[in-house]
Amino acid sequence: MYKNILFIFLILLVSSCASQPSYTLVDGELETSVTETLKYYLYYPPEYELKPEKKFPVLLFLHGGGEVAEDLGPNEKIPPPSLILQGRKFPFLILAPENSYAKSWWNTRAVKQLLDSVVSKNRIDRNRIYLSGISRGGGAAWEMAVQYPETFAAMAVVCGMTPLPYASWINKKMPIWVFHGEDDDVIPVEESESMVNKLKEFGYDVRFTKYENVGHEAWSKAYATDELYAWFLRQQLQN
Template identity: 65%
Template sequence: MKKYLCTLCVVVLFQSCAAQSKPNLIDAELETVTTEKLAYYLYFPEDYEKETEREFPILLFLHGGGESGKDLTEIKRNGPPKMIVEGKQFPFLILAPQNPYQKKWWNTRALNQLLDSVVENNRVDKKRIYLTGLSRGGGAAWEMAVQYPEKFAAMAVICGMTPLPYAAWIDKNMPIWVFHGEEDESIPISESETMVNRLKGMGYDVKFTRYPGVGHNSWIQAYKTEELYDWFMRQERKD
């Protein structure tokens, strides 16, 4: 798993539309530039260098709040990066960025720009881009699915806060797998229950795995579920 550092420039356009009847209000337009520095690990499967003509799937992994900050090695504490250190081989690339802010949400615009850059500069199958996250990263995964509905082929979320009012913005053709511990006191399982019920009611393809007696660290069991990675590999965008 290789270590990288990326500085991103995110351009955002703001415009106010003033009512002409009030002369103290004016129409204005301002272009602002935000620079986000994201450190990340990028894992390549064993066959990547051997099969030089083949395009591989990629999994974007978003860690929880406990791994945020400036020490990139913290990412190796949980999820797929931890499994890689322990010797697990995955059949796809894994992009594991670090949220540089211990008490801020993920910058999903910067994440999207980073993902696009990695996809463009490596042999990645654009129809097989997968998404997963745990805890705060799980909430960011839901947000990514809402904001970029045409990007991902499948998503797995572990104990993440959900954007319930915007559930319908998620691509209806993207399979989703949700995991949550029933005794989670940090992010109650009701977050996932309500979201899953809303999505299923609208005809979405959603799997829901509950862990009785498990608290907030349900990602331990979830990422050890071998079927999860087989499930990812079966998914491909049809558009």
């Protein structure tokens, strides 16, 4: 039986400064391999067992800096994981890795390898891989959209840091939905406003939702929006 949430450890070979490298001589040149441990949640929708012939979408969710800890406990306080624990059912898998470094950015290469592993070992519709993140995880989502433009069918970013040059590097066929609280004193709403304006200037399919009288925790409203999940399900990768 699949549980709604699985707690899994995974060792990945990635390029990272966080671990001790090992060196191998290949064709007269040194190559470096680095191991990184990722802990993550993996949610299976109720239909996964009932329809063994069906392939399902997957949502990759990246948490923010406030959720960094030695275990996954804090992740349970924010959606989507918190909504799952409250009994909400989703029609797709949800992959929620943990960044365990309080002062470090997400290792997006490790996250991509984790995603690839989950996709290869499960019945995933490769044309319906979705991406979302909040705060620091929102910044990582923008980065992953740039690094892996042919992977994600749609992206939703909530109160994320938004490097403006990324606007010209993202796949123009990928729909984007941005959320931000107008009273955010951690990452100002102007970050998202500037990015959305630039994306629209370049002709991207982008939606922007600003919440009045809401601070940094805009994710509480964003992930409670039923239309967000319906919007994800309408999107497919366009090559």
